[in-house]
Amino acid sequence: MPSENRPPLALTISAIAGLLFLHLPIALIFLYAFTTDERTYQFPPPGLTTQWFAVAWNRADVWPPLYLSLRVAAISTVMALILGTLCAAAMARSRFFGRDQISLLIILPIALPGIITGMSLRSAFAIMEIPFSTWTIVLGHATFCIVIVYNNAVARFRRLSGSIIEASLDLGANGFQTFRHVLLPNLGSALLAGGMLAFALSFDEVIVTTFTAGQQSTLPIWMLNELVRPRQRPVTNVVAIVVFVTTFVPILIAYYLTRGGSEIAGGGK
Amino acid sequence: MINAVEFANVSRHFGSVRAVDGVDLSITEGSFFAMLGPSGSGKTTCLRLISGFEKPSGGMIRIFGQDVSMIPPNRRNVNTVFQDYALFPHMNVRDNVAYGLMVKGVDKRTRYGKADELLALVKLDSYGARKPGELSGGQRQRVALARALVNEPRVLLLDEPLGALDLKLREAMQDELKALQRRLGITFVFVTHDQGEALSMADTVAVFNEGRIAQIGTPAEIYDRPRTHFVADFVGSSNVLSPDMARSFGAPARWASLRPEAVHIVESNARARGTVTALRYIGAGTRVILAVPGGEITAFVGKGLKVPEQGAEVGLSWDDTVLHVMEEG
The missing domain is CATH 2.40.50.140 (Nucleic acid-binding proteins)
Structure with missing residues (x-):
């Protein structure tokens, strides 16, 4: 009887209401990027215009934070890809004393509230007298980017039969050939997915960044500051759309790459 | 005459576990040699010592007279059919079989020609374009066999290759493996815990118990004249x-x-x-x-x-x- 499979009407309505509650604000952000009102966000908007895209494009103060965010995200992602993969390889392929404890330590940064990570890094930088720079931001972001890549890679390693590496060696391949022809093709999509997630997370990270950035502003921090000022408000919304696209598209691609596996671990940071 | 494989007092200890303990054996070139024993008896470790994935803690291993202690697995003229087949999941069947030639730098036409030849040998002519995931257990087993033969090894190691197959298929594959070994004249070293399999296929059987060889001989010798209580119990x-x-x-x-x-x-x-x-x-x-x-x-x-x-x-x-x-x- 098909009717038994139909959920009750009340449940359907409340589910739709819940989804709307979660996603309408995002639509509002998009809407206000086109409003003609530059001081308050009044609803409905008095008029619609696309002028803010041009204004945003011509505002000199938008570009340095954007470049900084892209640079930090790119460097953190590359670092995470290398270190996270190596970590995963060590954890998946060998057994040693304290392995489970080390595995927990690697995952800890993602479980730790960002504010704790930020505070501890800031005090560590102060003690070691490291001046704030792009690299201190990168270090902060790498702490959780590595975990994302690690989680993706370790899940894939676990699924791979350990003996395919032995089979490759047995057939005469050297270590490099085995990595290139057997390991990389099998890890590839997991690494791509992990890298994209890491990039997206780094790109919109605020909390750790506020503690490790010093005088520089990444794009999300610039936006936070901009919201307080009552001038040209829709510019912030235009930038928000840019942030949304640069983070949402990679996450979407990562999701489709690893569909069917429980591999998008730590996506909730 | 040079033996294909020779163990002289070979041991492999993992900490206090003596997986292989003072084993002497010689495997005649062109023979079908079975290593038979319960799990944990050291037979698989012996196989991995020949392929090079384990290094002996003591003693010497020779392959065709050559001491192989310094030779890594990828430079031994020995290939393995793995227990779980270990096919590369991202490559199709033809690429799997041609892999050994690809890493040697053999050109595409030659290696695909050879791969097709071997696929014909294992009766999988029309399966070259499929992925391992699309094959049945028995078919995967044949692909693994073809892949291991592509480098024309002088010794082929088989680690419980029939273990994952159902009874009927297993019996058919026993006959096929035996026929293949006769045809190719390659030395086969076969690890199994199934005494029927060892007795029906092998020229020589080594019965392993607790890291040592309890008895080595022809199937008839092992069956009719067991040397120890253990052999008599285990073999029949x-x-x-x-x-x-x-x-x-x-x-x-x-x-x-x-x-x-x-x-x-x-x-x-x-x-x-x-x-x-x-x-x-x-x-x-x-x-x-x-x-x-x-x-x-x-x-x-x-x-x-x-x-x-x-x-x-x-x-x-x-x-x-x-x-x-x-x-x-």
Whole structure:
């Protein structure tokens, strides 16, 4: 009887209401990027215009934070890809004393509230007298980017039969050939997915960044500051759309790459 | 004559575990050699010592006379058919088979030609474009075999290759493997825990127990004249007689073995008398389990012969030559 499979009407309505509650604000952000009102966000908007895209494009103060965010995200992602993969390889392929404890330590940064990570890094930088720079931001972001890549890679390693590496060696391949022809093709999509997630997370990270950035502003921090000022408000919304696209598209691609596996671990940071 | 593989007092210890402990063996070139034993007996470790994935803790391994202690797995002229087949999941069947040639830098046409040739050999001609995930267990097993043969190894190692197949397929593959080995003339070293498989396929069988070789010999030698209690127990469902029982049957007071099919149920001239405690019909005949003074004896009664009833007391007889006195307990 098909009717038994139909959920009750009340449940359907409340589910739709819940989804709307979660996603309408995002639509509002998009809407206000086109409003003609530059001081308050009044609803409905008095008029619609696309002028803010041009204004945003011509505002000199938008570009340095954007470049900084892209640079930090790119460097953190590359670092995470290398270190996270190596970590995963060590954890998946060998057994040693304290392995489970080390595995927990690697995952800890993602479980730790960002504010704790930020505070501890800031005090560590102060003690070691490291001046704030792009690299201190990168270090902060790498702490959780590595975990994302690690989680993706370790899940894939676990699924791979350990003996395919032995089979490759047995057939005469050297270590490099085995990595290139057997390991990389099998890890590839997991690494791509992990890298994209890491990039997206780094790109919109605020909390750790506020503690490790010093005088520089990444794009999300610039936006936070901009919201307080009552001038040209829709510019912030235009930038928000840019942030949304640069983070949402990679996450979407990562999701489709690893569909069917429980591999998008730590996506909730 | 140079042996294909030679172990001289080879050991492999993992901490305090002696996985392989002082093994000596030599495998004749072109033979079908089976390593038989229960799990944990060291047979797989021995195989991995030949392929190079394990290094001996002591002793020396020679492959065709050459000491291989310094030669890594990828430079040994030995290939392996892995227990789980270990096919590369991202490559199609043809690329899997051609892999060994690809990493050597053989050009595409030559290596695909050779791959197709081997796929024909294992009767998978039309499967080249498929992915391993689209094949059945038996087909994967053949691909693994073809892939391991592409480099024309002088020794082929097979690690329980039939373990994952169902009974009917396993029997068919046994015949095929044996035929393939004859045709190619390559030395096959085959690890198994299935005594039937070892006896039916191998020229020589080494029975492993606790890291050591309990007995090495032809299948007939292993089956008819087990050297130890363990071999007799493991290789066949043989009657193992205690020294006391052996003496009561007129043999020396040592452990002895007696094959069930050599025990006849007779009316007169009985060597012993026993009471039937159980009957087990196994298709080709019936196994009759009898209580005798000092223990238990199983007799095999073939089709068409009279099967005694449960609880009946019957006479037992056998030829002098079939009661085999073992060297060790």
